[in-house]
Amino acid sequence: MKRIGVFICHCGINIAGTVDVKRVAEALKDYPGVVLATDYMYMCSDPGQSLIRQSIKEQNLEGVVVAACSPAMHEVTFRKASAQAGLNPYQTEIANIREQVSWVHQDDKEAATRKAIEHIKTIVEKVKYNESLIPLSLSLVKKALVIGGGIAGLQAAIDIATAGYPVVLVERSDRLGGHVGKLSGVYVNFNAARDLLESKLQAVQENPRIKVFLETEVEELGGYVGNFTAKLKHRGDNGGEPTFSEHTFGAVIVATGHSLRPLSKFGEYGGGRYPNVIDALTFERMLAPDGPTGGEIRRPSDGQVPRQVVFVQCAGSRDPEHHMPYCSKICCMYTAKQAALYRQRVPDGQAYVFYIDIRSQGRDYEEFVQSAMTEHDVLYVRGKVARLYEEDGKVIAWGADTLTGKPVEVQADLAVLATAVMPAEGAVELAQRLRIATDEHGFFSEAHPKLRPVESLTAGIFLAGTAQAPKDIPETVAQASAAAAKVLSLFSQRELVAEPTIAYVDEELCSGCGLCIPACPYQARAMHPWKHKAIVNEALCQGCGACVVACPNKACKLRNLTPSHVLAMMDAYLAEV
Amino acid sequence: MAEDRAPITRVLIIGAGIAGIQAALDIANSGYEVVLVEKEPSIGGRMLQLSETFPTLDCAQCILTPRTVEAGHHERIRLMTFSEVIAITGEIGHFTATVQRKPASVNWDVCTGCGLCQEKCPTKVASPFDRAMGKRKAIYTLSPQAVPNKPVIDREACTWFTRGKCRLCEKVCPVHAIDYEQQATTTQVEVGAVIIATGYTLYGLENLGEYGYGKIPDVVDGLAFERLLSASGPTAGKVRRPSDGKEPKQVVFIQCAGSRAPETAMPYCSKICCMYTAKHAMLYKHRVHDGTAYVFYIDVRAAGKRYEEFYHRATEEDRVIYVRGKVARVFRDGDQVVVWGSDTLSGASVEVAADMVVLAPAMVPHPETQRLAEMLGIPANEYGFLLPLDDNILPVETTRPGVFLAGAVTSPKDIPETVAQASAAAAKVLSLFAQWSGVPQAMETPVGAEAS
Amino acid sequence: MRIPYYPGCTLSTKAKGFDQAARQSFAALGIELAELKTWNCCGATFPLSRDNLLDLVGPVRNLVSAAAEGDKLAVACSTCFNVLKRSNLVMRNEEDKREKVNFFIEADYAGSVQVLHLLEILRDEVGWDNLAKAVKKNLADLSVAPYYGCMFLRPPKEMGFDDHENPQILENFIRALGAQVADYPHRAECCGNYIAAFDLETTKEMSYLILASARKAGADLIVTGCPLCQFNLDRWQQDLAMKHGGFRPIPVLYDTQLLGIALGLDATTFDLDKHYVDPRPILAEKGLI
């Protein structure tokens, strides 16, 4: 019988606070096949991993079960540790006694302890049947696709191309630059956004490794990390039929940016009926030297210079009841900037900013907002605006100052709404085409909110900029470079390795019925050209098991999760019942 | 760049917090060598001191430990802990850094990290890692999960060094690793690029006399509270106040302790306090179900993915009482700590007789960052945060070619932003190294050739 | 067409003109508003305390009566409409309260009746185009300010048949009658409601905001569908004219009164003489009476 070691992690108090780990170790000691059962504070730590490595060597272990957290967290860690001690990594398995046991049974320590013991025994049974596997190696196309030509896409393309790899940059509209291209100056130094963008555009233009496709969208994306195939859809000339092109890429960066909540959604602010109630991006165009007014502030209704301007923050943000529950992050800062710029251009004008909380978090941001108040005499009023309406050629704002406890009214000439930042139009559809996840609002989901902020959950697809969540230019640029770093890391490999725990076909049992082909969600199944047997494309197979269920002859199996594995595991569980 | 020598494709990263570690892993995993210098005996930085992280409440240890272990074992990462960079010369492609290692008083080459010396050492001192919420021995590692897991002797605490007595650790060490005579050593490392990721420290709260920090034992800072909440902390995750070890039933959290105060402390916002305070109050309520948590704030700054929702969870699900107004005074009354604040929304002054007060201190750069900046000729602002070339579009580049910045060294930032910035700095280094190593083979493929 | 009809207390007493105009106008449009055989006061305000189930008894009894006579219930008064519609939703959606209220009144009612405002019937059953065809008088020279008040539109989750911030039903009604709509901002602000009984000065000022704004928009008169709004807006205009120099009083009509006039009905039973600000001069000036 295989010599198996069981290592039980306390995970601080995460597991040990609920599960009696000593008792678990004691209970496993005499289980058939187990030659060692021990516990430790943090198995993932350096000494914890040393303990595993040392035990493998000293006890000649042929299988390891680590009872700890989810395999999503540490399977790689412990398999690597085993490999370092000379054990085939696929002989190491995790029994999840944290998410599946201690966290869900905190109120019943006795039951949690018993469940942990049963749980570990089933995994011991699995390990008994495990084969030693060798990871698959896959080829790697060292060329990147960047979707979206805003500041994020430009930066990512530049970083990848500067390192020497070719990049295809696709942009849906007819110009590069995205939202940054529409801005006047940027906070906190009022530098012209146009100039900042120009430096990036120039870098893109000058780099022969970057190929830009304007008016182009990703129609389809197939394949897998290292070998994506993309079908690009190019808008036809003069309204003609679109044309398509196909490319292969090793990695994809999604940098599709954001849109803004439309004015029509704000009934209390006129729902778009009042010409002098505009959104902040429209005001930004008014401030921009290349905008429709040449940088002069003129209200839309009659072209007059507005003497009183009301800025309404949180228009559609922080409002789970009617709009978006989240904070749009950038509005506090650009509103302060817009109010200051307004005051610079209309020195006798009065600006009011209605806010709930001022969120000026960044270097010199707080100071910037304070200077808007002190140097530019912008009046900040703490309270959300309830109503905007037009009367006698004025935009009247109803607000309240929650600090004095007084209702306030401003007879303004112009009102500027800081509308909520939303995902770009079509983001959810794009996510479906790319097979990556979004959150409930349509922002692309990162692999981990803390430590993997630019990776999607799909290998080889990375995220940058506001497509992931609202963020400002510095953060977007940093994230774009970070996404580029992930691509560069990927491209630095000679070849890619993939998990071998995928499906295979027992040709003797396969009748060639083909039921597995439509069952596969990854297009990984096909018929052999002449053998009349089903085959598995190992690069595409994700080991989900859908074909195993579909196969009427039990010819499809998953490596290290065969019927023998499953039955042994079931027996172990049921033995306790 | 010197014409006659090929540029060196090796990077020096100063600071092994999450920023330094992330940059190191990105670069090392791309096939280049990294020298990672850390002044503490082990890596992980501030994040290792944290209990759980907002907004998911993932345990910080659980998500960080795999990274510290990976960095510790990486064949292309050379860890130089308990060390500081004392000089850097040269230019892009050819920097020479002088790294000074403090005497650990332990020969790490033979030490196995068995921990016996720490167990037997009779001298206990307040642990800076635990923000004095707990004690450590005179021979110590920062945590049981330290990478590397090798101890050092605190020569200011060890009775052999102070009074010439003891040497117990030497007697118990099974591999004779203790070396009381060990001297500081210096090493020169040759690198082509540098990333500065020296992070932050906390504003000296003693300067804010009105809050009684340092005088009233039950007034602690946010990082100390992290240690109290941490499963591997001095109280194993139980909230106990320092004065008498009792479970506090009323806890007041005071934000902006030293931030947003140009006249009295720092003018800037420290960015992360709103969120970690919401987390502290929430975790406190998870640990002490019958407790009451008050948060005094000026503006709630919950700008980030799922941050606003997290703040609402604190008030709605965990019933944390938010009070808008900065606290003016904290004083002791019997065994309670009285807080005088105001509620600017109702226009009332308020008072809480609390059992414990937690301050959210301003983040400030490490003093030694200034020295590094001077050596490298990188400008800093008046508070010592280093300045990137352009805040908006060159956030990790500096005036000095080949030198990059990552994390809180440029301004307060949270973990995801720090991690993104660290990878961004790595991208810049990888770009340089790729150019120096010659044209990648992929470039031979003309772009867009297959377009139909 | 015959639709069961709930007049309510005020329409049976102080606002008889409102009621008369409703019945006659709808009859002219081929709809019989058939008064419920038994009905009682709706309660005049929807109970806002969760445990206040007794206050639901009144409105629900009316709904039970309505259910015996048909599947729809027409209501003219916005306040009654609000109370009946919201009470009906409670009976439809909140099982616990439904059981208790049914137990109190020995009924088995689950919110089957559809509570409709007269304007909804005009919009959805008659149709604006058909209404326009039935109009006999020329109102083209009349500028009318629609006044919604609160109860008709709010809370939108429950009332929800028009955009609560930018409602259109009264505007479309006025346009169908051939009159001009005076666009003014305060058509859905509160007139002061029952505060009048407690703090008259506050009510007056709340009403003044609406009146002055309608005047400024060039309105000849205001129409509304709520007797209390009508009273609050109408009653204090002399005081307000004295207090706010330059304010010219403006008549406040019920929507059904204007409807009846437009349909060419004899307005003598509409009690136009009972209004505080007499609407007859302006109506006569425009050749409508």
Add this chain to the structure above:
Amino acid sequence: MRIQLSAAKVHNDFIRKVEEMSGQDLLKCYQCGECSAGCPAAFAMDLLPNQVIRLLQLGEHEAVLKSKTIWLCAACQQCYTRCPKGVDLSRIMEAVRDLLMLEQGDRIVIEKLPAETLAEFPQQAFISGFRKYTA
């Protein structure tokens, strides 16, 4: 006077009753102030609507009970309609009024109303007024 905040105060019985009767969670409010901004009676109030919730959040209901505001709320639902957190403030006002009147008796007495008022006002004004101003 300084308000003494304590667990007992912020969770006091009155506050619990208000939450129970109104069915509203007071701590859901994050004090954006939009209710006060749109309230048509705010000009006459001594406490703004947001301050009523605020004081209740702090357990300071005495100040609320003394204020005119609770009697000036016409339950017009404008605040509830726009509240980003869906807090129905008119229900909170009603609960506070009811609790106060249970203790102190009716706010208006029909016999004391002027005869002119009784003669003129529409029926629904009395009925709703009594519903609001009597227990």
